[in-house]
Amino acid sequence: MSNITYNPQSARAEEFIHDGEIRATLEYAKEHRNDSVLIDEILKKAAEGKGISHREAAVLIEVESRDIEERIFHIARQIKERIYGNRIVMFAPLYLSNYCINGCVYCPYHAKNRTIPRRKLTQEEIRREVIALQDMGHKRLALETGEHPLHNPIEYVLESIDTIYSIHHKNGAIRRVNVNIAATTVENYTRLKDAGIGTYILFEETYDRAAYERLHPTGPKSDWAYHTEAMDRAMEGGIDDVGIGALFGLSNYRYDLVGILMHAEHLEARFGVGPHTISVPRIRPADDIDPKDFPDAVTDEVFRRIVAVLRLAVPYTGMIVSTRESQRSRELVLDVGVSQLSGGSRTSVGGYAEGIEDAEESAQFDISDNRTLDDIVGWLLELGYMPSFCTACYREGRTGDRFMSLAKRGLIGNCCAPNALMTLAEYLEDYASPRVKLLGKKMIAEQTPIIPSEKVRAITERNLQEIINGKRDFRF
Numbered sequence: 001m002s003n004i005t006y007n008p009q010s011a012r013a014e015e016f017i018h019d020g021e022i023r024a025t026l027e028y029a030k031e032h033r034n035d036s037v038l039i040d041e042i043l044k045k046a047a048e049g050k051g052i053s054h055r056e057a058a059v060l061i062e063v064e065s066r067d068i069e070e071r072i073f074h075i076a077r078q079i080k081e082r083i084y085g086n087r088i089v090m091f092a093p094l095y096l097s098n099y100c101i102n103g104c105v106y107c108p109y110h111a112k113n114r115t116i117p118r119r120k121l122t123q124e125e126i127r128r129e130v131i132a133l134q135d136m137g138h139k140r141l142a143l144e145t146g147e148h149p150l151h152n153p154i155e156y157v158l159e160s161i162d163t164i165y166s167i168h169h170k171n172g173a174i175r176r177v178n179v180n181i182a183a184t185t186v187e188n189y190t191r192l193k194d195a196g197i198g199t200y201i202l203f204e205e206t207y208d209r210a211a212y213e214r215l216h217p218t219g220p221k222s223d224w225a226y227h228t229e230a231m232d233r234a235m236e237g238g239i240d241d242v243g244i245g246a247l248f249g250l251s252n253y254r255y256d257l258v259g260i261l262m263h264a265e266h267l268e269a270r271f272g273v274g275p276h277t278i279s280v281p282r283i284r285p286a287d288d289i290d291p292k293d294f295p296d297a298v299t300d301e302v303f304r305r306i307v308a309v310l311r312l313a314v315p316y317t318g319m320i321v322s323t324r325e326s327q328r329s330r331e332l333v334l335d336v337g338v339s340q341l342s343g344g345s346r347t348s349v350g351g352y353a354e355g356i357e358d359a360e361e362s363a364q365f366d367i368s369d370n371r372t373l374d375d376i377v378g379w380l381l382e383l384g385y386m387p388s389f390c391t392a393c394y395r396e397g398r399t400g401d402r403f404m405s406l407a408k409r410g411l412i413g414n415c416c417a418p419n420a421l422m423t424l425a426e427y428l429e430d431y432a433s434p435r436v437k438l439l440g441k442k443m444i445a446e447q448t449p450i451i452p453s454e455k456v457r458a459i460t461e462r463n464l465q466e467i468i469n470g471k472r473d474f475r476f
């Protein structure tokens with residue numbers, strides 16, 4: 001390894017996720033965790049909203065002072081407010097199949113688990129799942145499948161995407177399908193792009209190669225370099241919105257935080273555009289999986305710091321937490337950086353529709369937040385957040401560097417705010433309970449007059465009225 005040098009522009013995983021650079025960064029962070037002059041400089045830079053480097057972020061994750069931690073949270077809140085306002089984009093996962101040939105030791109779908117029922121949805125079952133999701137009010141899905149060349153080939157995923165986009169039940173429609181499938185070839189990424197996916201999502205799980213190889217002993221996923229270079233192939237295949245993440249708790253969280261940021265810096269250096277989203281899942285109990293086997297599990301407090309530091313480091317990258325997190329821990333991270341939430345989720349194959357066989361037993365992990373989407377929307381509104389069902393950007397061609405250029409110039413909010421209002425209004429008309437409808441109407445009445453552009457405000461007001469009159473799918 002010693003003759004491999006750190007190079008963020010390299011196409012080789014061991015050069016852009018360079019173990020030596022990460023270890024040197026962690027040492028540097030330890031040495032400087034009480035260096036108030038340096039920390040002050042980093043915080044000033046972060047407050048400008050232009051991001052901080054992986055080394056600077058590593059220092060902030062190490063600081064021990066509570067006062068400085070409060071400053072980190074404060075700046076994270078300011079950045080979030082400036083870029084994302086009070087909007088939280090909603091989505092749901094849809095599990096297509098839990099057949100998997102990999103041996104990931106933290107996942108109940110690992111090939112050797114004989115206790116979990118194996119299920120793969122037929123196209124008819126997908127239809128039923130999608131109708132159930134539409135009837136909840138969802139517009140944005142994240143597709144999930146295990147890796148299995150016979151059960152879940154790319155053709156199955158592509159056919160499923162087609163099925164999902166084709167279903168229009170009452171006023172429902174899935175307008176954006178993000179896809180989380182195993183690392184694949186450039187050619188397959190192009191096929192996914194052509195099928196009209198939103199973001200391609202793939203978690204690194206852990207960036208620490210030695211730990212990664214221990215945790216992935218068998219199957220194609222055990223090839224760390226192939227997995228780590230997946231986003232490069234996705235971008236070469238034409239997908240310009242990619243979502244990265246680490247499964248916090250698998251390994252040293254400091255290492256993984258630095259790894260995520262080096263991955264983001266690499267994509268920016270090589271392709272001119274960083275990741276569209278970063279996900280921050282944490283290890284959870286599940287069939288055949290006991291979190292006690294993972295001594296690196298992170299506490300709620302550390303988790304909050306991780307989210308806040310990521311917000312400072314990559315202000316324009318969406319940040320996602322799932323229903324793995326409890327209501328309490330979601331509340332802790334919402335105000336310091338999270339911009340997307342899943343709601344009303346099922347992590348089982350066939351978990352949304354009634355009567356799909358073995359659905360409940362096929363879950364990937366236990367959910368901590370079991371509330372319905374309506375409950376979550378109401379809860380967000382009560383906390384002062386505006387749930388958004390917006391899917392406008394990729395449908396308007398605002399992806400990759402076109403999106404980032406708008407985001408970095410602070411212009412994307414001009415689209416996000418009215419789109420959030422209009423998609424929330426659709427939700428209220430079509431799916432909300434009377435209580436949530438009341439809360440939502442109040443939010444819309446408060447937020448519409450403060451849209452800064454007079455022209456955008458006038459169009460939004462007109463469209464909001466049209467939505468009440470029964471029209472749908474307006475967007476900026």
Ligand code: SF4
Nearest residue numbers: 100104107109110146
């Ligand atoms: Fe398969 Fe993914 Fe689970 Fe690994 S994490 S066993 S690849 S489904």
Ligand code: SF4
Nearest residue numbers: 390391392393415416
């Ligand atoms: Fe996301 Fe674009 Fe909608 Fe904003 S306008 S919420 S960035 S899809």
